Each structure stands twice: as C-alpha cells, then as structure tokens.
Amino acid sequence: MSQTDIQSDIQASILRQQKTENRRKLILNGVLLVLLLLAPFVLYPVFLMKILCFALFAVAFNLLFGFTGLLSFGHAAFLATGGYTTGYLLSNFSGLTTEMGIIAGTLVATLLGLGFALLSIRRQGIYFAMVTLALAQLVFFFFVQAPFTGGEDGMHGVPRGELFGLINLEDNLNMYYFVLAVFLGCYLLVQRIVSSPYGHVLKAIKQNESRAVSLGYKVDRYKILAFVISAALAGLAGSMKSVVFQLASLNDAHWHMSGEVILMTLIGGMGTLLGPVLGATLVVNIEYQLGQGPLRDWVDPILGGIFVLTVLAFRSGIVGEVQKFVRKNMG
C-alpha cells in the first residue's frame, strides 16, 4: 500500500470516528430532551426551573473555566445584573413583554462582561481570579446602594407577564417550557461553540497559551470573546431566574454565588458539556433536601466537604470520571 493510500485510510477512519461521536451526542441529547419534556409531570415545575437556571449559569461559567482555562471568581455579577435589569424593566414598564425584558437583561450583562474582560484578560491565573472578584464586589456594592434594587430586601413582585404578549407565563407549565427552550438553545449553542473552529483555538489556548501565540493567534481577543459569551449566558440565566421567582435578590450578586458556580462545575466535571448541568442539579438538590431537614445548618459544611472530596479524589468531576471509565473499558 502506498503512502498516500495509508494517509487517506487514516483520514477516512478519523471522519468515521467523528460521525460516531456525533451520533452518540445526538442520542444523548435526545434522551435528555425527552426526560426534560416529561419532568414537570413528575416534579414541581418551579423547582425544575430553578435547576435549569442554575444549570445554564454553570454551563456559561464552564465555557470560560472548563473550555478556555480562565477561572473567573466574579460570575455572580452577571447573574445578578441580568436579574436586576430584567426585574426592573418588567416591574416598571408594563408595555414590555417578558422576552424583551429578558433580552434587555442579557444585553446589559453582556456589556458588563465586555468591561470585565477588557480590565482583566491580561492577568494570568490567580490574578485574573482576583481582578474578576474585585470587579464583582464593586457590582455587589452598587446593587446594595442603588435605589431601585430594594437593597437587602431584594426586588419583589416582578411580573411574569406574557411571552410575545401571547402566552401567559403565570402558568407554571408554560413558564417551564419557555425556560426549557431557552436552556436547550443555550446548551446546544455551547456544544456548537466548543466544537467549532473557534472552539479549537480555545482548546489550544487552554492547553498551551504561548504555543498558540507563537502560531500567530492573538490570544487576548479569543479570551475576550469567550468571556463575553459566558457573561451573556450567565446574564440570561439571571434574567430568567428573576422572572421565574418574580424576585431579584442580593444573594445572586454575592461572592458566595461566584463560589457556588465553581463548585457546581467542578463536581459535575469541568470541560465537559453535561458536567455543569449535573453539578447544578446536585447542588440545588442537596441545598433543598438538606434545607428541609435537621441538617439545615450543615448545608455549607457538607457542600464544602463534597468540594474537598472532588478536588482530592475525582478531579475531573462526575462526568469526567465516567468518560474516563468508558474510554478505558470500551475504547
């Protein structure tokens, strides 16, 4: 067999492998979709929506942390900015339909993300985390002081309104399917981004930044784009959350929230697509279940313990470990 034959053979096998992988992705997405469509008939829709909002938040965070290698410690700022903006607009301008409020909240969070990115992107590692934390604290204090946020009490009574002025979102099932549609759209978008030509550059930057520079990539620009998309999706999660709960609260802006999204992503598996979704589901459930019972005051120490265990023993998170296991035993 000639050299060219061998080459085209290998190329063909790589293409085949890509196809199998795509098919696997499609099946997994399908199963996920069916489960999520049926879920509100078994579980309380508002609880499910809470999970979806946090899952989107974690997916957004993971695009930056897991796929670009940038640890932001200020993502609460985008969640809160989306939430407050949407809450404020829907509460004060009755002419606005719900989706306009959500789009506006997302846009403001996106712009804030651009500002954060421009100020922080040249810092590396821990310094990057510290700059994002400091900026997020500024945003937090702004929301504490600003007259329209309701300070410590939060912003109550945000109307859910009507989607496109047609579909009544006061109905929990309607609301759920709207949140689900947005979540799935964003999830698929991130899936696409990660495997796109741009996603390959992100991967390269994450794995060896100076090599990416020496191949002619202006890495700062790629990182800024990733940061802005991540902030936009985090803002969208916050906007939807404020509509679902009809409440935008200071909790969402607190640094504690920035920590929680790191926890969700790490437990589920950073740098995997499903990881943050699973992580968010687990954390929201643990907080809720334990919050009901006698262990109420122990929620934070228990989550802390899980965090330590993950970092020490399952560094790639649940989904990451499962992937490793599957690859080892089936590949």
Add this chain to the structure above:
Amino acid sequence: MSDQYVLEARSLVKEFKGFVAVDDVNLNIQKGHIHALIGPNGAGKTTVFNLLTKFLIPTRGKILFKGEDITPLKSAAIARKGMVRSFQISAVFPHMTALENIRVALQSFEGNSFSFWKSGASLNRLNERSMELLEAVGLTEFANTTTVELAYGRKRALELATTLAMEPEILLLDEPTQGMGTEDVDRVVELVRKAAQGRTVLMVEHNLSVVSKLCDRITVLAQGAVLTEGDYDAVSANPRVREVYMGTGSSGERGAVPEEEAAP
C-alpha cells in the same frame, strides 16, 4: 545589504533589575543559512530568542525582519509575518491528537478562527495538508493519537511539523535535540536539514556535533554578549571559545572542547 539578511538584531539589550542578561548583541542571519547560537549555560541564548520573537520586550535595540523594523510588533504578529519559533520544552497541545495539533497551526491563516457558530467539520478540509506534514516528519500512523501519549522524540517531531505548517521564512528552534537519545538526535538532524530547504533557520543548540553537521554559521554568546562569530572551524579554533567552554581550571560540567564533541 538588507536583502541578504532575513533577520538582523542591532545592539539588542535586555536588562532585568540590576542585571544585564543580553548586552549589545548584534546578529545578522543570512538568507538560506542554518545559523547556530551557542554558548555555555546562562549565556543568554534563550533570552535572545525570547527577545527576537517578542516573548520578552527588549530594553534597547532594534530587530529587523527582511529589512523591516519589527521591534514594536507583538509575538502573534511576528509569527504571521513568517518568523515562527519553537520552545525548549516541547510545545505541543497535549490533549489534542497529532492531526489536530497541525490543524490548529494551519487554521491560523484560514480566517475562520472566530467563527464560533460554524461546525467543527469545516476544519476537515485541512486534514489532507495536515497528513502531508505528519508524513514529512514520519508521524503518519500517529495522526489520531492523543499527543500526550507520544514519546518525547515524536512530540518534538510533531512540534517541528506544526511549526512548518506556518510556512515560515525563518524558523527559530530552541534546542531541538534537548533531552534526546542518540537515535532521536540523528532523526531530528535529518528533519531540520529537510525543513531548512528553502528556508532560514536560527537554532540554539548545546550539542556541538549537531551544530557541526548542520550549521553554516555560528554565533557564540557568553555572559550576554557576542564572543565571536564564524563558521564551525573558525569558531572551534578560537581560544576564547575554548576558554569559555572549559571554564578556567575547573573541570566544567559541559566540559567539552568543540572539536572533541564533534568527533563522530
């Protein structure tokens, strides 16, 4: 004059706090040459490399590429102009396959690198060229292997192929044979020779037998300054070079007179 030299450094100086790492270095790299930068440990060879590719900012001095002043440009822009470097520690993307490593380099010129909405399948048209480059360095059968699993010598070969994918006019290789056994060294020498066809190469190298086999011209650095320059015979006959390599009186850890190491 400037047509003759692809790369020139003029009075290049790099000062760190209270310490001059590179002191008034002048380099003229002639087109088509394989030019070596040698010198004892700590002579400033890698620092010069970092300055030329702007991974470090020079304190003073000028860098000319094909006669054009590129001193103010950033690293990525310099790479795009056709001056591509490798690193001392093998610079690959460890969790990509060998093929993907090359594709990332090819993609640099595609203009689709910000297309986050496009399918990854759009990169498949780079596969064929990637396979050719892998073939050139003897890695065809490892195309679909994750790079982290490749042996050290193969990683270096992959790195070279990735660098070649950029179609550079001048290649800057930082110790391409570092940490290799004899067999791998011979392979790399062949690879560099092949890669240098129609190109210019500037390489930092410790292994003087490699230098003697490959290089047209040699610049010796010592303590941040140019000690001497010339072809291999001239440089190895220079008593000051011997002194620097021997150290005065001490047995010296590198301890090799160039001629001795050059012996086959």
